[in-house]
Amino acid sequence: MDDLELLRDLGRELEHEPPASLTRQRGRLLEASRPRGRGGRVRWRMLGAVAAVTAAAILLPMLAFHDRRTEPAAGTSAPAAAGPLNVLVIGSDARRDGYPTRADTLMLVHVPAGRKNVRVVSIPRDSLVTLADCANPRGKGVPVGPVPIGSAFTQGGAACTLKTVERLTRVRIDQTAVIGFGGFRRMVDALGGVEMTLPAPVADPAAGLRLPAGTQVLDGRQALAYVRARRGLGDGSDLSRIERQQMFMAALARRMRAHQRDNRLLFGRFLAAAAVSVETVPRLDVGGLRALADTFARTGADDVEFRTVPVRPAAADPSRLVWDAEAAERLFAPFRE
Amino acid sequence: MTVPPTAQEHDADLIRSSLADPEAFAALFDRYSAMLFRYVSRRLGPEAAEDIVGETFLAAFSRRHRYDAAQRDARPWLFGIATKLVARHHRTEAARYRALRRSPVDGPVEGPADRVAAGVTAAASRPMLAEALAGLPRRDLDVLLLVAWGDLAYDEVARALGIPVGTVRSRLNRARRKVREALGGTDPTREEA
Numbered sequence: 001m002d003d004l005e006l007l008r009d010l011g012r013e014l015e016h017e018p019p020a021s022l023t024r025q026r027g028r029l030l031e032a033s034r035p036r037g038r039g040g041r042v043r044w045r046m047l048g049a050v051a052a053v054t055a056a057a058i059l060l061p062m063l064a065f066h067d068r069r070t071e072p073a074a075g076t077s078a079p080a081a082a083g084p085l086n087v088l089v090i091g092s093d094a095r096r097d098g099y100p101t102r103a104d105t106l107m108l109v110h111v112p113a114g115r116k117n118v119r120v121v122s123i124p125r126d127s128l129v130t131l132a133d134c135a136n137p138r139g140k141g142v143p144v145g146p147v148p149i150g151s152a153f154t155q156g157g158a159a160c161t162l163k164t165v166e167r168l169t170r171v172r173i174d175q176t177a178v179i180g181f182g183g184f185r186r187m188v189d190a191l192g193g194v195e196m197t198l199p200a201p202v203a204d205p206a207a208g209l210r211l212p213a214g215t216q217v218l219d220g221r222q223a224l225a226y227v228r229a230r231r232g233l234g235d236g237s238d239l240s241r242i243e244r245q246q247m248f249m250a251a252l253a254r255r256m257r258a259h260q261r262d263n264r265l266l267f268g269r270f271l272a273a274a275a276v277s278v279e280t281v282p283r284l285d286v287g288g289l290r291a292l293a294d295t296f297a298r299t300g301a302d303d304v305e306f307r308t309v310p311v312r313p314a315a316a317d318p319s320r321l322v323w324d325a326e327a328a329e330r331l332f333a334p335f336r337e
Numbered sequence: 338m339t340v341p342p343t344a345q346e347h348d349a350d351l352i353r354s355s356l357a358d359p360e361a362f363a364a365l366f367d368r369y370s371a372m373l374f375r376y377v378s379r380r381l382g383p384e385a386a387e388d389i390v391g392e393t394f395l396a397a398f399s400r401r402h403r404y405d406a407a408q409r410d411a412r413p414w415l416f417g418i419a420t421k422l423v424a425r426h427h428r429t430e431a432a433r434y435r436a437l438r439r440s441p442v443d444g445p446v447e448g449p450a451d452r453v454a455a456g457v458t459a460a461a462s463r464p465m466l467a468e469a470l471a472g473l474p475r476r477d478l479d480v481l482l483l484v485a486w487g488d489l490a491y492d493e494v495a496r497a498l499g500i501p502v503g504t505v506r507s508r509l510n511r512a513r514r515k516v517r518e519a520l521g522g523t524d525p526t527r528e529e530a
Contacts, residue, residue: 007516011379021387022371024391029398319429
């Protein structure tokens with residue numbers, strides 16, 4: 001046997017037959033081939049997508065709103081819900097408007113009743129899990145075996161992701177927030193960009209990103225590329241990407257707080273962008289965000305702690321991750337208060 | 338939606354008719370999605386393959402206006418798009434091959450005796466092959482696998498990747514030389530002149 005024959009044999013061994021779920025991809029194609037306009041709302045909801053970074057979308061407006069030294073917003077003086085709150089933030093990696101793919105980013109945010117010590121835990125999207133028993137929008141069942149948690153979003157949207165995370169963590173989730181790339185860019189741009197200090201220059205031609213080292217203001221497009229890039233940065237893993245996302249969120253929070261004090265106009269623009277860019281369930285409009293934000297009177301950006309679920313490479317597939325169950329249990333225990 | 342049993346339309350005709358009737362493009366999916374899935378599943382595993390097949394057809398759909406109608410067979414075009422999407426997962430792919438160096442491949446070898454014997458040979462050489470694949474530069478790997486796993490002819494590979502046929506040959510030679518070196522490390526008699 002020559003080398004090509006051996007290679008063909010290896011290929012045959014590695015091959016998988018197309019699963020029934022491949023018809024879903026056909027559905028995507030048909031969806032794309034139909035005239036636009038009809039059901040745009042539905043598409044957006046499904047696309048749902050978001051960038052990890054978007055914890056920003058829901059968490060940061062709350063933080064930014066907390067400053068009571070400025071005039072209190074009329075009619076919202078009574079905080080609606082001051083109890084503990086768990087928010088699941090989903091960012092998607094949809095590359096074109098309208099096509100749902102996997103959740104690119106997953107974060108679980110816990111806001112205790114006292115609004116101090118807000119915890120944000122990133123869940124690596126490559127974590128192998130068994131999905132909750134949820135049907136996808138087209139009524140098909142979900143795969144049985146372990147799959148990357150990011151695929152829960154593809155299978156059954158935000159609802160399936162929520163059920164899966166709830167079952168894994170035994171944390172009850174009060175609110176989900178889904179944001180797409182476009183929305184993320186708009187929010188960053190509405191803030192006039194976000195100031196970051198990069199320890200080293202960054203070049204990821206695939207993401208169209210080239211940044212010098214040092215302090216600079218990233219616009220929406222650059223910020224999105226920076227938080228998504230896997231190449232040319234750190235060790236190229238999802239975990240180093242999560243670190244960058246968390247650093248970026250901290251920078252975003254600082255920027256928001258500064259604007260909230262000094263530039264009400266810009267800040268208002270940011271809130272408007274957030275309200276239309278983030279799909280929340282149950283639905284929160286600007287008023288709802290404001291009411292929720294009012295419960296954060298004493299929370300500062302420094303009261304937010306960022307963590308990541310402890311993981312190790314999966315034995316079966318080193319490009320996937322499995323949770324350290326004990327450490328995860330400790331990490332999520334405060335979420336169940 | 339099945340393809341009519343009568344004389345099948347050429348891909349190029351089908352793509353042309355999809356300009357006026359976009360939903361007709363789904364017939365191309367019915368023709369080639371399984372083939373592409375099998376190919377990508379070899380390189381990246383079944384989960385990523387599903388996404389990539391979906392994205393390949395979405396990308397193809399949005400570029401169908403630019404399809405060269407002189408090319409009746411759309412496979413090289415689709416393989417080319419899929420290859421670009423696979424490239425985004427280069428790390429996953431390399432990790433997959435590296436993992437093969439030590440873990441058994443799923444599923445038993447079945448079939449006629451000669452296939453089983455071939456399977457045994459393949460199993461013995463697998464760690465070296467996997468090592469070689471993991472170490473190949475992406476451009477060479479794409480050519481090698483389009484030939485070995487995609488069953489494309491040289492001119493089709495050239496079309497898929499948008500490179501001259503001569504470049505296909507030189508990349509293929511380079512890739513095969515490295516694979517043979519990796520295999521030859523344990524069996525020098527296999528060395529070719």
